[in-house]
Ligand code: PHE
């Protein structure tokens with residue numbers, strides 16, 4: 082079924098509409114319009130007769146009026162692309178129903194009714210991967226946010242909670258495993274078919290419903306909760322993938338134990354099932370007791386997954402598990418509250434991963450993601466608060482702002498409260514709202530009451546979009562250091578004027594001679610501008626600010642280069658040390674791109690970077706994981722963010738030039754590091770992982786400085802590799818070079834892994850993201866490769882997301898990169914609109930790009946907007962981007 086819609090002019094004015102286009106834009110859904118649903122669905126019975134091409138669904142809803150809502154003579158049941166084959170009220174067929182668009186309206190005279198609805202669907206034809214769909218011969222569901230309405234008619238909104246009982250019947254041979262939420266209560270045989278009944282005792286919204294049927298095998302284990310409940314754990318995969326599920330299972334058990342210890346949260350069912358599917362729009366889904374995962378976040382072994390993949394599996398397994406409380410037991414009142422579950426759960430998974438490995442390295446990585454994905458969102462046409470006020474298509478709001486900035490906002494509350502008080506606030510939140518559909522406001526109030534904090538002004542973080550800019554100035558006179566902090570929240574679409582927000586900043590003042598400070602402090606900047614005095618400084622101290630990235634803001638300050646060098650070498654806060662390194666490079670590259678600086682000044686900046694990087698390479702007080710962080714040059718997206726209007730070509734060249742120069746200047750040190758790291762074992766312990774990280778980083782510098790030598794080193798690394806990390810790292814470097822080894826190793830890699838989809842995704846991605854001058858040509862020919870398909874989201878993203886994130890190729894001055902992405906969006910939109918719409922933000926940044934390229938980007942957006950049939954997803958993103 083096709084859910085593609087026909088939008089009209091962005092302003093929705095019928096007179097303006099093109100003849101070929103329907104005369105209305107999709108409706109805007111507003112947070113302020115929230116009203117409780119007039120009916121309660123006490124129980125939901127679902128009966129599925131399953132088949133790949135034809136599935137019959139009978140839904141029986143036990144309805145009663147909601148005393149807290151306005152009385153209505155009808156009930157509106159959402160549907161999408163389905164028809165009611167039968168409608169029965171209290172057992173008798175009824176004709177008092179009508180369709181209103183996709184929704185079914187049934188007249189209900191009394192206060193309690195039982196409504197039965199029959200629908201029929203074709204899962205095999207479902208390329209949107211929402212609702213019930215087929216993947217590699219198995220059947221599975223995805224209902225968040227509004228997929229349940231593609232299965233049956235239902236009040237498909239998160240504040241309607243119901244107790245579900247599910248019966249499934251299917252051909253035994255084709256679908257030997259039948260799963261749904263909760264516990265299996267009965268099963269049986271009926272000829273060549275079999276059936277199973279599952280019951281979930283916990284009331285839940287429809288978006289948490291799940292069903293899976295297929296030929297699957299499981300890794301099974303168990304976990305005994307703190308209350309002594311023995312929980313059966315199963316990870317279901319296709320036959321042949323079982324030996325790659327150990328890490329996921331271990332991660333799950335660690336997550337269950339951690340949530341008990343850290344948040345006091347215990348699991349509440351006898352079974353926890355996870356199913357891996359290869360066709361999935363997102364990372365994974367927290368359906369009650371039956372998580373459905375993208376295979377990418379389940380399958381891992383050392384030969385096929387990188388160290389980063391291992392961490393991602395652990396993080397996503399934990400994330401979905403943590404949702405059992407932050408999302409499922411306490412769910413969202415409406416989709417404007419999405420960050421209530423996502424921001425909080427991201428924070429919980431980040432804290433978990435910090436505890437499982439190196440906390441500073443995890444923090445630095447999280448900040449890097451925030452800055453390279455969320456900051457651009459916040460400064461562009463798609464900026465929205467973590468609690469949005471309106472949307473057309475909710476799928477477009479599964480953003481870095483909702484997830485990652487949402488997590489930062491809660492992290493700030495935690496910093497201000499302190500860990501213990503924060504925990505009290507969380508306990509109160511869970512206790513107060515267990516079994517309810519709550520709001521962000523409920524969460525803030527619970528933290529206020531439980532932690533004893535005043536968050537009155539802090540609530541602005543939920544309503545104001547945009548990354549605050551904090552200007553920092555430090556003066557010194559006599560024995561007094563005077564710190565002046567001022568803030569400005571920039572205007573964003575629909576929000577021209579902003580108010581100052583409380584910004585918690587961890588700071589320290591260093592004594593230059595001793596290299597120490599007398600203690601870190603947390604200062605909260607509440608006003609537009611504030612001045613703080615610190616006594617007892619005979620000499621001007623060096624300021625370390627926003628340590629640990631205590632607030633998701635941009636810091637602007639005049640700081641002498643020698644102070645940054647000092648912090649890069651001696652700050653005891655690892656994040657601040659990383660930050661000083663980044664600032665050194667950002668400052669220098671900014672100078673180079675802006676031009677006009679005297680050559681000696683420029684060279685002094687460059688020299689400072691070489692000295693700092695040299696010290697990082699030699700520093701034996703830090704481990705290799707941290708060394709790797711300090712070795713990474715700031716990414717081009719982040720660099721582009723620094724300028725009001727960026728020239729991607731100039732930024733790319735400046736960064737590459739610096740990398741080349743550093744590679745030459747520090748060639749021996751880098752080669753020495755590569756050699757030392759090559760002696761580490763191919764194991765998964767942190768030291769070995771760290772060695773692999775610095776090894777490939779060293780190669781990237783050397784590849785810029787001395788491509789021939791680096792090509793040989795990379796080929797040797799590839800040949801000697803016993804881990805995917807080493808192999809992929811080497812191949813990534815080779816993919817950017819024009820050497821014979823490039824071709825040979827790419828071919829070898831393909832042949833070695835041709836039957837492994839996830840690894841072939843890597844093969845596509847590393848060519849699409851390569852530094853090779855012909856990267857665009859490569860992408861065009863890979864588009865026609867026999868293994869390429871737009872029907873599998875992982876595969877589509879492996880080629881095109883990697884390409885959109887390759888600045889030199891995507892921002893080619895000819896505009897060819899933009900055209901490629903626009904063509905993709907148009908081709909993918911009718912197949913999988915959710916996935917297609919996720920490519921729009923890459924083009925949407927045109928206002929912040931130099932005029933020549935900006936015109937080309939805008940032109941492509943206009944071309945998309947002019948297409949005759951666009952999904953609501955893509956339409957919304959394109960029209961907001963054109964603004
Ligand atoms: N709720 C999922 C998560 O963050 C993400 C998701 C959203 C998955 C929508 C599928 C569809 O854990």
Ligand code: ZN
Nearest residue numbers: 400404423426
């Ligand atoms: Zn989530």
